[in-house]
Amino acid sequence: MKSVGRHLILELWDCRELNSPDVVERALRESVEAAGAHLLDIKIHTFHPQGVTGVAVVSESHILIHTWPELGYAAVDVFTCGSNTDPSAVLPVVRRYFSPRRIQVMELRRGIVEEE
Amino acid sequence: MKSVGRHLILELWDCRELNSPDVVERALRESVEAAGAHLLDIKIHTFHPQGVTGVAVVSESHILIHTWPELGYAAVDVFTCGSNTDPSAVLPVVRRYFSPRRIQVMELRRGIVEEE
Numbered sequence: 118m119k120s121v122g123r124h125l126i127l128e129l130w131d132c133r134e135l136n137s138p139d140v141v142e143r144a145l146r147e148s149v150e151a152a153g154a155h156l157l158d159i160k161i162h163t164f165h166p167q168g169v170t171g172v173a174v175v176s177e178s179h180i181l182i183h184t185w186p187e188l189g190y191a192a193v194d195v196f197t198c199g200s201n202t203d204p205s206a207v208l209p210v211v212r213r214y215f216s217p218r219r220i221q222v223m224e225l226r227r228g229i230v231e232e233e
Numbered sequence: 234m235k236s237v238g239r240h241l242i243l244e245l246w247d248c249r250e251l252n253s254p255d256v257v258e259r260a261l262r263e264s265v266e267a268a269g270a271h272l273l274d275i276k277i278h279t280f281h282p283q284g285v286t287g288v289a290v291v292s293e294s295h296i297l298i299h300t301w302p303e304l305g306y307a308a309v310d311v312f313t314c315g316s317n318t319d320p321s322a323v324l325p326v327v328r329r330y331f332s333p334r335r336i337q338v339m340e341l342r343r344g345i346v347e348e349e
Contacts, residue, residue, distance in 0.1 A: 121301055121308070124242075126341065162273055162290055172290055174278055178299055179288065183312075185237055185344065192237070192343050194310070196299075223341075225242065227308050228301065 121228025
């Protein structure tokens with residue numbers, strides 16, 4: 118089966134540094150590079166009293182980080198298409214920036230085309 | 234079990250209007266409204282020779298549309314947190330804009346917290 122892209126869904130628990138827009142931006146930029154993707158646009162939003170959303174639109178789809186510092190939780194999505202990208206390369210990056218004690222990983226293949 | 238948010242993963246097949254940035258933007262704006270979310274930022278990227286990515290960052294997380302006109306396929310993600318939003322309300326909106334013949338829907342609950 119061929120698919121359009123790989124979508125990694127990461128659940129990060131017991132994290133640190135979740136309330137820093139600067140850390141989220143650096144983690145996001147490094148994730149884009151690690152995955153072999155090409156950055157088109159990056160936006161960081163901070164929430165009050167806490168929480169950060171970082172969105173990287175890449176030529177190959179997107180990488181997103183949402184944080185809930187009050188829960189020690191971050192939701193990370195890495196959706197990349199094409200054979201020159203590797204979404205799983207983002208894992209060591211987010212580990213390094215957020216020091217999660219636990220990560221749940223799920224991978225979805227998006228746009229599966231049944232071959233004749 | 235409590236969770237931080239609901240993440241709807243939609244696979245739209247045999248669609249129309251996938252190469253129009255204007256249609257993607259309108260679908261996205263209307264999706265935000267239908268879901269009861271609050272728009273923080275919206276960005277539309279067009280690809281050559283074809284394809285559109287639309288990203289809406291909302292206070293409650295994100296709504297995304299990626300299109301592959303050559304396959305008649307669109308990948309839609311709707312991740313909303315809070316009890317005042319309903320990601321499934323996006324379904325009739327994307328149906329109306331892209332006329333898919335087939336939709337696959339999956340819902341992930343993100344950030345599940347086991348209650349004591």
